[in-house]
Amino acid sequence: MEDVTAGFIGFGLIGGSIARAMKLRFENTNIIAFNYYKDRANTNLDMALEDGTIDLISTDLAKDFRQCDIIFLCCPVLTNIQYLQELKNIIKPTCIITDVGSVKGNIHKAVQELNMNPYFIGGHPMAGSEKTGYANSNAIILENAYYILTPSDQIEQHKIDFLYNLVKRIGSIPLIIDANEHDDVVAAISHVPHLIASSLVTMVKESDDPDEKMRLLAAGGFKDITRIASSSPIMWQNICLTNTESIRKFLECYISTLTRINRALSDCDETYLYDFFESAREYRDNIPTKKVGMLKQVYEVYLDIFDETGAIATIATILASNNISIKNIGIIHNREFEEGVLRIELYDEESSMKAVTLLEKYRYTVYARK
Ligand SMILES: NC(=O)C1=CN([C@@H]2O[C@H](COP(=O)(O)OP(=O)(O)OC[C@H]3O[C@@H](n4cnc5c(N)ncnc54)[C@H](O)[C@@H]3O)[C@@H](O)[C@H]2O)C=CC1
């Protein structure tokens, strides 16, 4: 799978992260990213060209994307669809078009209408954060993340195999599922939770008094559970406009849960309230965090570091001088670690345990991930 020419339309958090991972994991990848501002500077792409992630900034799809073996659509979901028609007249017969959008039914429908099924495989990396833009992209966010693929039955198997292997190669875990099933699942675990996070923020915003005591005191748990409300408004507007049916189904379900809670509060129903918290706790505690059986075991340690010159070098030195080899190291931002933490990947369990003990001895705040 060497000598791949990959084209990117939309080059922010997800496009940038995939391109970075491909540059890292493939010998000879030629990466072209399309700049849709014809007469405006695009700092994302200039930055990516400068750091070597991309090889060409294209301002002419027809000229530069003809040679692509694979094209990643990485814009908001409605914008991705807008590029299909144009690409249809450009691509070579062997080309694969894939997207990274959070909704799959809508793009599959458009692909079908344009008779582009032999070229298209839907994709959705279940990775990312509330951050946007190339500056926040990082190959590490894709590592060990599920990466859903939704091929139709009208695409050749070798094209599915190609993308499946590419996803594995960039460190993610490919998972093939049906596009409509995908949209239902993500409505429940991502899209409705996002609406809830933004609604909670709105509730506090509208209830706060003029001296903003709620805002002042919201720093703890409230900030944790509403972190995703800081995400891109255009991205989430597009998701809501395209996965509407599934989102509404689970929203109704959520509203009825809230109504039951409200009733239990008004009835002072001790048993209901206890059982509600108990059953939620049990389910939450049993959500897997390690991908059991699907991939090699990963030994990772997370820790807070101070934003100062040489901070990472100091940690690397502590580990190296104790004969602990680092497999991978980098800052990550995600839902779990709001302000970003240093993630260190080690080779085995023993080194991982040794690293935790050692770093705690040096007074670093270390997070164990169960
Ligand atoms: N943010 C996340 O955590 C995740 C996002 N996704 C999906 O990935 C896609 C991209 O999201 P992010 O990378 O997070 O957003 P982003 O905002 O970081 O990047 C989107 C990029 O698309 C560009 N763009 C917008 N309109 C364009 C147009 N007409 N032509 C060319 N480029 C255009 C923007 O300039 C920006 O660089 C969305 O479809 C989203 O649903 C999927 C998984 C996770």
Ligand SMILES: O=C(O)C(=O)Cc1ccc(O)cc1
């Ligand atoms: O909502 C989440 O879980 C995130 O934190 C990041 C994210 C956003 C959109 C997606 O389609 C997938 C992941």
